[in-house]
Amino acid sequence: MASFTPYTYIQCPCHDTTTTTTTTSQSRPAEDAPSPTSPHSSDDDDDDHNFDPRAPRSNYSLYPLEYLLWCDVCHQIRCPRCVAEELVTIYCPNCLFEVASSSLKTEGNRCTRSCFQCPICIGPLAVQSLESAPEPSLLSADNANTATTPAGPWILSCSYCNWNSSEIGVKFDKPQGIFAQLQKLRHGEDSHSKHAVGGDTSPTKTDSVAATMKARFSAMRSFYSAQNAIANPSSGLGDYGFSSPGALSRIMSIYSGNNAGSHKQKSKGTMTREADSASEGFRALDLDDSSAVSQLRRDGWDSTVIGDQAKSQVEEGARFAEELWPIPYLLRTKRSKRCPVCRHIISKPESKVANTRFRMRLVANTTIPSISIKPFNPPPALLKPLQPVQYLLTFRNPLFDEVKVTLATPATTPGRFASRVTVLCPQFQMDPSTESGMYLVDDALKDDNKDIQGRRRRGTEGGTHQAEAGKIWERGHNWVTIVVEVVPASLSLEAPPALLRKEGEPEPDLSPLKEDEDVLEIPMFVRLEWEGDVSHDQMSTSTGKEKDAREKKELAYWCTIGIGRISQE
Amino acid sequence: MSSSNKRQSVLPRMPAGPKAPVNFSSSITIADSALLAGKHTINIGSESVVHPRARLDSALGRITIGRRCVVHERTSLGAAPASAPASDPTILNTQGGVTIGDYATLEVGAVVEAGGTVVGEGCVVGIGCRIGSGAKLGKHCTLTPLSEIQPGEEVPDFTVVYSNGTRRLDRRGITELKHKAQARQIEVLKRLIPSNPTKFQ
Ligand SMILES: [Zn+2]
Ligand SMILES: [Zn+2]
Ligand SMILES: [Zn+2]
Numbered sequence: 001m002a003s004f005t006p007y008t009y010i011q012c013p014c015h016d017t018t019t020t021t022t023t024t025s026q027s028r029p030a031e032d033a034p035s036p037t038s039p040h041s042s043d044d045d046d047d048d049h050n051f052d053p054r055a056p057r058s059n060y061s062l063y064p065l066e067y068l069l070w071c072d073v074c075h076q077i078r079c080p081r082c083v084a085e086e087l088v089t090i091y092c093p094n095c096l097f098e099v100a101s102s103s104l105k106t107e108g109n110r111c112t113r114s115c116f117q118c119p120i121c122i123g124p125l126a127v128q129s130l131e132s133a134p135e136p137s138l139l140s141a142d143n144a145n146t147a148t149t150p151a152g153p154w155i156l157s158c159s160y161c162n163w164n165s166s167e168i169g170v171k172f173d174k175p176q177g178i179f180a181q182l183q184k185l186r187h188g189e190d191s192h193s194k195h196a197v198g199g200d201t202s203p204t205k206t207d208s209v210a211a212t213m214k215a216r217f218s219a220m221r222s223f224y225s226a227q228n229a230i231a232n233p234s235s236g237l238g239d240y241g242f243s244s245p246g247a248l249s250r251i252m253s254i255y256s257g258n259n260a261g262s263h264k265q266k267s268k269g270t271m272t273r274e275a276d277s278a279s280e281g282f283r284a285l286d287l288d289d290s291s292a293v294s295q296l297r298r299d300g301w302d303s304t305v306i307g308d309q310a311k312s313q314v315e316e317g318a319r320f321a322e323e324l325w326p327i328p329y330l331l332r333t334k335r336s337k338r339c340p341v342c343r344h345i346i347s348k349p350e351s352k353v354a355n356t357r358f359r360m361r362l363v364a365n366t367t368i369p370s371i372s373i374k375p376f377n378p379p380p381a382l383l384k385p386l387q388p389v390q391y392l393l394t395f396r397n398p399l400f401d402e403v404k405v406t407l408a409t410p411a412t413t414p415g416r417f418a419s420r421v422t423v424l425c426p427q428f429q430m431d432p433s434t435e436s437g438m439y440l441v442d443d444a445l446k447d448d449n450k451d452i453q454g455r456r457r458r459g460t461e462g463g464t465h466q467a468e469a470g471k472i473w474e475r476g477h478n479w480v481t482i483v484v485e486v487v488p489a490s491l492s493l494e495a496p497p498a499l500l501r502k503e504g505e506p507e508p509d510l511s512p513l514k515e516d517e518d519v520l521e522i523p524m525f526v527r528l529e530w531e532g533d534v535s536h537d538q539m540s541t542s543t544g545k546e547k548d549a550r551e552k553k554e555l556a557y558w559c560t561i562g563i564g565r566i567s568q569e
Numbered sequence: 570m571s572s573s574n575k576r577q578s579v580l581p582r583m584p585a586g587p588k589a590p591v592n593f594s595s596s597i598t599i600a601d602s603a604l605l606a607g608k609h610t611i612n613i614g615s616e617s618v619v620h621p622r623a624r625l626d627s628a629l630g631r632i633t634i635g636r637r638c639v640v641h642e643r644t645s646l647g648a649a650p651a652s653a654p655a656s657d658p659t660i661l662n663t664q665g666g667v668t669i670g671d672y673a674t675l676e677v678g679a680v681v682e683a684g685g686t687v688v689g690e691g692c693v694v695g696i697g698c699r700i701g702s703g704a705k706l707g708k709h710c711t712l713t714p715l716s717e718i719q720p721g722e723e724v725p726d727f728t729v730v731y732s733n734g735t736r737r738l739d740r741r742g743i744t745e746l747k748h749k750a751q752a753r754q755i756e757v758l759k760r761l762i763p764s765n766p767t768k769f770q
């Protein structure tokens with residue numbers, strides 16, 4: 001049985017799109033967020049206002065604390081899903097060269113500087129001379145001798161899986177400009193003479209020039225722009241072509257509805273026809289698979305590609321290993337992130353590719369307490385149904401202010417198997433986190449004392465120190481531990497006796513256990529209240545106020561706590 | 570596997586115990602701190618190199634290393650078989666040693682179990698690989714680091730084992746080049762590793 005690590009996921013306020021879109025930067029979305037009025041009455045509340053961590057939608061808004069960002073202005077959690085991203089830098093992950101966004105438009109989203117991935121194992125490919133073929137294990141002293149006299153032809157080779165480009169018949173005349181050479185070999189006129197793969201076996205390859213995606217696209221584009229010119233001779237688009245800015249602004253005015261006449265023109269246009277010949281970019285599907293079948297029969301399973309290999313190819317449709325081409329590295333980006341509501345930047349990386357630091361990064365765990373979960377007693381591998389277990393939840397306050405925490409959970413967990421949940425101390429205060437390292441010693445001493453006390457306590461009471469309702473279990477300089485008691489539900493599926501069922505009640509769901517349905521997850525509503533410095537945004541507007549003005553702040557959010565798996569007895 | 574303190578506990582004991590019978594070619598390079606043990610003969614072919622702390626154990630059978638092989642640090646040849654496969658326990662051959670073909674390279678920390686195990690000519694056994702008892706590697710196979718070959722398995726010539734046991738054929742056709750490179754590497758290693766074959770004879 002795999003071990004289970006308890007976890008906490010926090011819900012971003014963007015789960016409810018209405019709150020994020022309607023709130024302005026002044027109001028706080030969390031205040032509109034649903035909250036159970038009390039742990040016990042929550043069942044009677046509107047069910048749709050109760051947070052169910054198992055609902056399919058919840059998947060998209062639940063994140064570990066480390067993933068969450070924080071908007072200082074909105075005073076709210078922001079997650080990777082809802083932030084607005086902007087490209088800062090575009091670069092190749094292999095050669096780390098920055099690519100300008102203008103060349104991205106002309107040359108595509110792949111590195112054009114001879115950076116290639118192995119089509120078999122996605123390892124990096126190196127350019128090697130076929131003549132010397134240096135061994136990777138060769139010592140550098142020896143390598144230097146051979147490197148002085150490099151001679152073509154050159155190949156791309158993978159030092160991991162030993163694939164090389166000569167397997168698909170690709171050899172290069174010079175070691176520079178591999179991208180262009182490869183492009184020429186693949187799409188150029190001389191592709192037949194150079195790229196002769198298995199000659200007799202692949203008749204589908206003979207018309208490969210016209211079949212390449214790029215060639216077809218350009219043929220199709222010229223065909224359809226000609227058709228467009230015939231259809232709309234008076235619209236003026238034909239004169240400019242689609243790439244001119246004038247045409248673009250015309251199109252925009254058409255879509256914005258200012259130009260009512262254009263609609264009439266469109267309907268009046270003569271009939272256009274669709275592409276129907278190879279010169280127009282049309283390709284009929286080749287239904288004759290006999291050559292593929294005979295190749296499969298001859299070369300067997302090993303000559304075919306696997307799904308991942310076919311997917312990572314630049315052009316689709318590869319079925320045999322010899323149709324796999326080196327993959328130019330996909331470019332990557334560094335992005336800055338903006339708050340979706342107030343548009344302030346909340347994360348901005350250094351623009352230099354090699355610099356991994358951030359100029360600015362507001363993360364949620366500087367505001368939200370972290371929650372760690374520990375079983376009260378040494379953990380059993382699986383939770384026993386209907387046997388109460390206690391867990392220690394430790395809240396650690398990252399703020400430099402005292403924080404009041406209020407917790408609420410539904411009395412039973414949502415879903416088919418309702419486990420009972422009781423938070424023994426749903427309200428408590430957390431002391432502020434201190435800045436200096438001084439307290440660490442203090443805290444360590446305190447921890448030591450506590451250990452001794454704990455041992456003593458255990459000694460006197462015979463190892464049964466009871467958790468009390470309404471009382472904090474343990475407290476440190478900026479953390480508080482409370483006890484949560486859980487009665488796991490039984491996972492047995494039995495239809496309730498027909499007598500007990502009310503008229504019109506839906507049929508109980510007796511389908512077998514679904515994936516992870518045996519995981520006991522507690523939805524928990526956390527509400528934080530504290531007095532903090534007035535945020536910068538309001539400071540600037542209210543200049544008359546004193547610098548050290550304090551204001552009451554609050555934050556409320558749902559989180560889900562995964563405790564463990566219930567045994568299926 | 571040999572942790573550092575385990576090595577130290579073995580080293581002083583070595584001269585005291587009976588030496589393993591050896592049959593060395595005169596042109597081999599064997600480091601002073603290589604560990605040779607066992608009662609069967611250990612043969613090493615001409616121009617082969619045995620790095621420091623390589624462990625050759627002929628307790629279960631004779632160990633034969635071909636010509637121009639490189640046995641790297643902390644490799645273990647003739648290790649006791651870890652376990653028999655549950656499907657066929659009889660496959661486990663506790664008798665029989667290890668045969669390494671010419672031009673083979675065993676990289677750091679590779680383990681070749683005893684029991685009639687064969688590593689073919691020109692094979693490259695990557696870092697931390699384990700070759701099970703009685704397995705037979707064909708010629709010019711490549712095992713990428715941390716690959717495992719099950720006991721009794723037969724691996725065809727030119728197989729590349731990579732990515733958690735995926736296999737493909739090496740079609741580079743550079744056997745000759747590899748042999749040349751191996752020879753050059755051995756030239757360098759000869760200068761770098763002080764050889765002391767007399768210690769073991
Ligand atoms: Zn904001
Ligand atoms: Zn979000
Ligand atoms: Zn690159």
Ligand SMILES: [Zn+2]
Pocket residue numbers: 118119120121122123158159160161162163
């Ligand atoms: Zn590869």
